[in-house]
Amino acid sequence: LSMLEELFRHPLYNLPRPKLQEDDWLLRLKTDAEAEETEQEEKSNRDSVTITWTRDEETHPPWLRFHLGISRWELYDRKDLNLAQLTHYLATQRILGAVQKKGGTQLKLLVSFPNYGQALLKPMRQSRDAETDENLFYFSDFERHNAEIAAFHLDRVLGFNRIPPVVGRLINVTTQIREVTTDERLSRTFFTSPAGNVCFYGKCEYYCSVEHPVCGRPHALEVSLATMLPDLSLAPRRSWRSPWRRSYSRTKLAHWEKDAAYCDTVKETPPYNRGTRLVDLIDMAVLDFLMSNMDRHHYETFEEFGNETFLLHLDNGRAFGRHSQDEPSILAPLVQCCRIRRSTLLRLRLLSRPDFRLSDVMRESLAQDPLTAVAPLLSEPHLSALDRRLATVLAAVQSCQDRNEDVVYNDLDEHDDQQLGENP
């Protein structure tokens, strides 16, 4: 067994979950009666397109099976065999179209596949070993395709399963973007660079200019492809402003940066005053600190599940910008609230052990991505930084425990203690 397989067999990655009820699923297939009803409606509506999946799950494309697998507590079941099919689908299916995706400040594309599959494409913009310039603010940093890929793996290795699967792919910018796009605003930005490479820059707020081209070599370009979530019309989402959002100003500090007791207020403010929302946020802070993502201004949840649900960790392109430095302020939610889920803490401790060292597990996990054949997705200094930062997280928890009671939020049954490797 590989180290990653061994890790995923550990009880901490196989915790018993309450049986899912009907309303714990985000989507469900219609009953035959419902389906017939809809069909009647659609027949009377000339504009609608009828998608005729059979009721047989086998005929569902991987992206649809992924959507049908989203539950209240996680975005996917790590053991679902469909995940491998989904990433294979993203990595190999023919690209039928590519248009610019609105929203956000940097260039990204929405690509479409056969069987109505779609993915969010982010292009490679800098070499693997380039570090973000120390004089750039977090809000000026490039988005990185490998950060999107590595974030998915890290989130899965941490046992969260809250990031939609992302896969790397080497595409041909000419045949797979330029020749298939219907997006005039995108296609008119294509050009051949002095080095003879095919480049484009699109239209967006930042870095969309001929001074910041995205270039093939001469056609080949590394990209990340992230699985799309169900359409907002089917599964509306709510966007929450993070209480630890940064100021996005080069001079102003945010409230939490000036007030060490900031968490006292947050703890009393809905939805953070009950349930798991606060520890969910702290899980997210741990993930972000490990990958040094300072850009977590919002997070989302599925409206269907109300406040009792997991948090989506979307949009991780600004992670992994610097390996030589850590950013302690990302841990502020943990340090200021002194609270952490027990299952998270135990998994973090597990990943600090030599036999499950985070960097080793991540290296192995990332090796599953097709782009690893081109170049390792994270350079060794980035992998080492993960171990260093993990030690910092554990030290922060220890420091909390030295000063406070009630640091650990126990989400595990007492009788599991021995099995989980803890003394009772």
Next chain:
Amino acid sequence: LSMLEELFRHPLYNLPRPKLQEDDWLLRLKTDAEAEETEQEEKSNRDSVTITWTRDEETHPPWLRFHLGISRWELYDRKDLNLAQLTHYLATQRILGAVQKKGGTQLKLLVSFPNYGQALLKPMRQSRDAETDENLFYFSDFERHNAEIAAFHLDRVLGFNRIPPVVGRLINVTTQIREVTTDERLSRTFFTSPAGNVCFYGKCEYYCSVEHPVCGRPHALEVSLATMLPDLSLAPRRSWRSPWRRSYSRTKLAHWEKDAAYCDTVKETPPYNRGTRLVDLIDMAVLDFLMSNMDRHHYETFEEFGNETFLLHLDNGRAFGRHSQDEPSILAPLVQCCRIRRSTLLRLRLLSRPDFRLSDVMRESLAQDPLTAVAPLLSEPHLSALDRRLATVLAAVQSCQDRNEDVVYNDLDEHDDQQLGENP
């Protein structure tokens, strides 16, 4: 004697020049009678400021002596002892003010010194060993402070003396720019970067944004300071569009790129149809090819001298962008016209000899600049590129001579041959 001193003692760097007549000087001091007349005029004009230099040259600041030394055939006399004083002045005098300089597309400042001296400041924007991205066009490239400095030295080593002296200086962005500027548009762009450095970006067309800051460490910044030419009201200049100007488009080619016989037309077009203008242009092309400057869209002359004068080689910030590649198209004027000044050719041959190797002479010349104490102004790969490109220039001339008569424009007296090291 050093290699550079030896070079400058060679007859090719000490060619006899016709005695300068009164109208061969750009400026001259007024006679006492004229001066008195002006003083009367100025007294009757309340707004004018009277600058009371005495008639005694000893009291003139170095920048004024430089202005008074400009002649029809060169910008300065290399042997003029004032040059060392001028560069010392630029490198050490107190900076009294700094404002953004209009014109051009990138950030540059006009700094002022005691005694009404001024200089054009270009800041360091990239590390010495950074090469311009191969996908960037020449018109998107950063300007480099070290290119401005190195261009001055190269032009002098080539025996042209057509670039105003440029010197490097380590300044304090806080005390020498921020605290002394009266330029509101400049001062409001100052900020402290995440790394704690003092940065600014100014207001201009390209690269003037928080994503492209100019930063001290934390205050210290390398800059180039170029001597200003006499004010346009005293010595108006004419700007000439280069016949070999590039298209400044990412798709279009210029005429000269499509027509190998382009020079036939140029040769018949005034002012290139007589005098030395064509070989002057080719001198400039040789300089630009050696330093890989693709941005020579215009050149200037002093109006006072009409068409019988040297060409100013101003604005060299985009030179020395890449050392690993040469740009043959810069040599188009030489290759298409097959014409070169004899004195230039002989100096180029001299600089290809091991005892006067261009890279060695340049290394020595650049070592005179104060910034060499911080880091060599050109990295070794850039110096080697000079030798490689010089060989290319000489090969181009040889290839012309193999195919054509009348390649060499003889600007030297026949009887000098032996002394110049050529067989009679």
